[in-house]
Amino acid sequence: MVKKVVSATEVAKLANVSQSTVSRVFTPGASVSEKTRKKVLEAAEVLNYHPNALARSLITKKTNIIGLAMKDIQNPFYHEVLGIFSKKLREKGYFVLFVYTENEEIQQDEIHHFLEYNVEAIIVTDALLSSKLVEQLRKNDIPVILFNRYEKSLLCNSVSCDNIYAAREIAAYVYKKGYTDIVYITGKINTSTNRDRQKGFTEYLKEKGIDVKIIEGDYTYERAFHVTKQFIEDGHKPEVIFGANDITALGALDALKEKNVRIPKETAVIGFDDIRMSSWPNYALSTWIQPVQEMVDETINILMSSKQRKEPQTIKVKGHFIHRNTTV
């Protein structure tokens, strides 16, 4: 099947406008009246015309494509993040080129592909990025924004929750309740989110003379379920468990239920994220609300202004604790 290529000139002729008006109608963000826009779109539809964004991008150097690299596709928190990014970027005329990166660290060839498609910026959620790759992107003048994490050693933008602040607030809550037998189930230990939550939580309690028992998790339900079941079977029933994210807390919660531990009376449980299922009545998990909408807005702000700035930006948002049924 051979496609008949329709030119902008033909559309302009049918719509009775200039060719530059047709061009403006198909340029994201360009000014054009609603009436003219409608006329041009109708003519375009009649002729089956669609401008070639890729050809245009070679001239304007703007592709309107943002690369998004994500690893933990199983974590509901990141599904929500993807949905919000996709929606908000669309409103600004941008599209998401999505890469699900299976490796712990983003690979050279994944970045190569982003470069090949002339993405205008790269958003990296939970995958790791080597300083060598960041340098390569900097050389190509492509801003990188770490979302929900930061790395001091990397020269790139980041937007995350103030995890130290949040974890200290949670610790203060736990301390006020008078608990002393306290468990923290970690996330992946090499992530900034886990590092800061663990630091904020344990340091606050340490200052009060309380040692927190650290149990290694990996941000999955399955691991948290397993380790919690294990320490209950070993005869340790803590007064409170703080899970490094909601999925971890839900895994712990289900293990406690299976062992007939009364929640929150015998053991209270606290998570972090406020994923949708944490508010389901069966769980009703007390947790820290990460202000995802705000985090996405901040990321897009950086993205829109990054060409004017030299220094990378670090944004931290706060969020707040929500008390549901798993705490007294």
Next chain:
Amino acid sequence: MVKKVVSATEVAKLANVSQSTVSRVFTPGASVSEKTRKKVLEAAEVLNYHPNALARSLITKKTNIIGLAMKDIQNPFYHEVLGIFSKKLREKGYFVLFVYTENEEIQQDEIHHFLEYNVEAIIVTDALLSSKLVEQLRKNDIPVILFNRYEKSLLCNSVSCDNIYAAREIAAYVYKKGYTDIVYITGKINTSTNRDRQKGFTEYLKEKGIDVKIIEGDYTYERAFHVTKQFIEDGHKPEVIFGANDITALGALDALKEKNVRIPKETAVIGFDDIRMSSWPNYALSTWIQPVQEMVDETINILMSSKQRKEPQTIKVKGHFIHRNTTV
């Protein structure tokens, strides 16, 4: 910042190979020895060379971009689908341009954007597509594949579970257990998945002289929780509830638990999909396993061969029932 543009010739010179070899290394699917590939990639890295996929696409007419339009970003089933698509398409050298469509029906301008980016095919999961848009895509020679649904009236490919077969199998199971007080909580009523599951389930039982009580849901946890709580409060405690998808069944399950209904003794619950959390011990939901990997493979097969075929293909896969704790 002005980028220095490095040409393939310079890379060829440094790697001591021909320019066409450099070109082959950067063409997805082209044959080249591992040794040569390594040599070229090293030279490319030294020179900070990356080929322009967009410029190449104007010549080859191949962008290696697949558009993926999805609506129900809150349903874990579709997260899994997105992850698997992204991974398997990558293996074939393709990238996913992701569009989260908020409207019930895919809009003209969303398709416009896909056309602008010269996507090679469009995969549509749960959003609706008008026959007018399908026709427009056909004119542009872009194959459309409906995933997890089909529409007889639309001239496009589809890959879905054989929902009528599956629902009849579930009905046979329910019948064999001797239940007569049976509730089906629907999904969104205008979807092919709900239509077929409802049809297969109710028709089988009708043939056995049993009327199924239909309660309208919408494929969300929240709605299923609400309606189930409602009919329990109204004094109706059915022997079994079949939810149109897992999220629906989990909502029903939690409402039953809140009302202290013993599961599965008083009321059994069955879902459809086998999302990850259905196997969590707290739920252990009996459900129909949709063979997602197989469905994605079939979709990619259609995608790879669609240019050679004129007639759209309809693929139905089977899947199977898994008995967990919510059935006797």
